[in-house]
Amino acid sequence: MRGRRTSGRALQIVTPPQVRVSAPARATLLQPPNRWVVQDPAQGYYDGLSGAVLRWQDGTVRARVRLPGTEPGA
Known part of the structure; x- marks a missing residue:
């Protein structure tokens, strides 16, 4: 783990x-x-600890930011 921390x-x-x-x-x-x-x-990608919806961007996952009222079915 030390190598990962020092390499970013x-x-x-x-x-x-x-x-x-x-x-x-x-x-x-x-x-x-x-x-x-x-x-x-069925649901795509989400954070296993927080449940935040995620999306792939530049080879990594990022939390998907949703504006109020834009959730599916809203």
Whole structure:
């Protein structure tokens, strides 16, 4: 992990929705800019810890910002 911190890289783990992470993995993924990305065929991508909707941009995932009233079905 030290090499990742000094090089400015982030750890992004992509899993299907049924996967659970261990406590040590969760602790690592809670440290920004690390992220647990859940890929759900029906829902797309979302953050496995916060549930934030994500989108791919320049080889990484970013939180999708939605304006109030623009959610699907709104």
